[in-house]
Amino acid sequence: MSDFVTLKSNSDFRRLYNRGKAVTDPALVVYYSKNRAGICRIGITTSKKIGNAVERNRSRRVIREAFRKVCPQLNPCYDIVLVARSKTKYLKSTYIEEVLKKIFENEGMLKSESDGE
RNA sequence: UCGGUAAAAUGGGCAAUCGCGGAUGCGAUUUAUCGUAGACGAGGAAAGUCCGGGCAUCUCACGGCAGGGUAACUGCUAACGGCAGCCGAGGGUAACCUUAGGGAAAGUGCAACAGAGAUAUACCGCCGAACUUAUUCGGUAAGGGUGGAAAGGCGAGGUAAGAGCUCACCGGCAUAGUGGAGACAUUAUGGCCAUGUAAACCCUACCCGAUGCAACACCGACUGGGGUGCGCCGUGCAGCGAAUUUUAUUCGCAACCCCGAAGGGUGGCUAGAGCCAUUUGGCAACAAAUGGCGUAGAUAGAUGAUUGCCUUAAACGACAGAACCCGGCUUACAGUUUUACCGAUAAG
RNA sequence: CUGGGUGUGGCGCAGUUGGUAGCGCGCUUGACUGGGGGUCAAGAGGCCGGAAGUUCAAGUCUUCUCACUCAGA
Numbered sequence: 001m002s003d004f005v006t007l008k009s010n011s012d013f014r015r016l017y018n019r020g021k022a023v024t025d026p027a028l029v030v031y032y033s034k035n036r037a038g039i040c041r042i043g044i045t046t047s048k049k050i051g052n053a054v055e056r057n058r059s060r061r062v063i064r065e066a067f068r069k070v071c072p073q074l075n076p077c078y079d080i081v082l083v084a085r086s087k088t089k090y091l092k093s094t095y096i097e098e099v100l101k102k103i104f105e106n107e108g109m110l111k112s113e114s115d116g117e
Numbered sequence: 118u119c120g121g122u123a124a125a126a127u128g129g130g131c132a133a134u135c136g137c138g139g140a141u142g143c144g145a146u147u148u149a150u151c152g153u154a155g156a157c158g159a160g161g162a163a164a165g166u167c168c169g170g171g172c173a174u175c176u177c178a179c180g181g182c183a184g185g186g187u188a189a190c191u192g193c194u195a196a197c198g199g200c201a202g203c204c205g206a207g208g209g210u211a212a213c214c215u216u217a218g219g220g221a222a223a224g225u226g227c228a229a230c231a232g233a234g235a236u237a238u239a240c241c242g243c244c245g246a247a248c249u250u251a252u253u254c255g256g257u258a259a260g261g262g263u264g265g266a267a268a269g270g271c272g273a274g275g276u277a278a279g280a281g282c283u284c285a286c287c288g289g290c291a292u293a294g295u296g297g298a299g300a301c302a303u304u305a306u307g308g309c310c311a312u313g314u315a316a317a318c319c320c321u322a323c324c325c326g327a328u329g330c331a332a333c334a335c336c337g338a339c340u341g342g343g344g345u346g347c348g349c350c351g352u353g354c355a356g357c358g359a360a361u362u363u364u365a366u367u368c369g370c371a372a373c374c375c376c377g378a379a380g381g382g383u384g385g386c387u388a389g390a391g392c393c394a395u396u397u398g399g400c401a402a403c404a405a406a407u408g409g410c411g412u413a414g415a416u417a418g419a420u421g422a423u424u425g426c427c428u429u430a431a432a433c434g435a436c437a438g439a440a441c442c443c444g445g446c447u448u449a450c451a452g453u454u455u456u457a458c459c460g461a462u463a464a465g
Numbered sequence: 466c467u468g469g470g471u472g473u474g475g476c477g478c479a480g481u482u483g484g485u486a487g488c489g490c491g492c493u494u495g496a497c498u499g500g501g502g503g504u505c506a507a508g509a510g511g512c513c514g515g516a517a518g519u520u521c522a523a524g525u526c527u528u529c530u531c532a533c534u535c536a537g538a
Contacts, residue, residue: 054436055437062421
């Protein structure tokens with residue numbers, strides 16, 4: 001069912017910010033790097049810049065929902081950190097889903113590509 | 118009819134699919150896990166953290182000091198700085214509205230500039246005396262000007278001129294009586310009363326021990342050093358053993374605390390001073406009785422996505438996310454409804 | 466979550482016991498210089514984060530509120 005695990009420790013986030021690849025979009029920022037766990041691990045960051053608690057929660061939920069939809073198509077060997085930006089709270093999950101798909105396609109992280117469609 | 122201001126209420130409902138947290142039930146066994154079903158699952162302010170309480174700990178208990186808070190009175194309450202009623206003061210023609218509202222003859226401080234003078238004073242003026250018209254001495258706060266504030270106000274008597282010096286009225290103070298639960302109101306008598314500031318220090322009365330669920334308890338891991346009767350003082354009582362004859366002190370152990378190391382799990386964790394309706398008591402806040410209702414409890418932190426139907430003018434809409442729990446206060450708030458007021462237009 | 470601190474000219478800061486707010490840098494104008502820099506002289510720029518209150522008078526005192534920031538864990 002759940003193909004991904006959440007990143008929790010501060011050191012994991014630090015590692016991705018320093019060594020991972022970064023892709024920016026007006027909607028959000030994606031940091032990622034390969035891991036050997038054979039499973040997707042994901043962390044979502046919503047800083048205080050975005051707004052109050054309601055707006056931060058909203059951003060986090062929308063991003064998680066979008067990622068959940070995209071997740072099955074993803075190669076299960078990545079650590080990913082998704083950072084919300086100030087625009088994120090006004091967007092819908094369907095839009096973010098498209099953005100995420102586009103980013104992962106460009107970076108060659110999708111499963112369909114490795115299978116050779 | 119339209120627009121605005123203030124206050125109060127409300128802050129859509131039902132259902133489906135995928136996804137999340139999950140009390141609990143069932144099955145399996147390695148008795149603590151796995152699988153499966155799964156009720157239920159953010160607010161009126163959950164916010165700010167401004168007050169009050171529960172609960173927990175501080176090797177015991179009591180009293181005081183320091184420190185902090187509140188300030189008319191009566192009641193409500195677990196308690197409050199909250200609420201209700203009432204009194205005083207201020208504003209208003211009135212209905213009514215506002216109000217941190219003890220003490221300034223217990224003491225200290227401050228009152229810039231202006232002004233003669235700021236808590237004690239004589240600049241101009243008025244009056245008297247000396248007497249050379251000038252000037253000096255004395256009396257005087259009625260008049261002048263300054264100031265936020267100038268010695269209770271105003272009128273009459275009185276006087277050399279004046280002055281509560283005397284008197285009437287008013288204001289304020291003290292004592293006594295009456296009414297009231299009380300703040301206080303009112304009447305009589307007395308004396309003739311020294312500005313403001315206590316949200317300056319302070320005094321008076323009353324209240325408060327401190328720290329907070331990251332409290333605290335248990336399990337697991339880790340094991341070195343330092344200290345100790347609640348911020349201070351006093352009194353009682355100070356766990357066990359040893360040393361010095363006793364007093365008392367010192368040492369060791371126990372207990373607890375702090376620093377270093379370790380920083381994981383379980384409990385605490387949600388039924389509570391609970392909510393609603395009716396009746397009774399009360400002006401009211403509120404209380405009592407009877408009946409009914411009712412599972413958020415996460416721990417990097419659960420409520421999202423898609424869609425249908427109904428109510429509706431519209432419902433995608435505002436402010437906003439529980440983190441131990443309650444009672445208040447304060448602040449934020451789209452749309453709708455109600456009440457009060459204001460403005461414009463139209464009609465009478 | 467708990468407990469502190471700070472908001473004052475464009476920037477960085479003073480302003481103790483309430484009495485009409487200053488300093489340095491920067492800015493404008495003028496002088497000295499052939500010009501720049503530098504120095505000297507003069508000047509502008511503030512309702513002290515916001516709203517109430519106490520007081521004769523509030524940057525200062527009290528209450529509420531809005532930002533920013535630090536510490537504990």
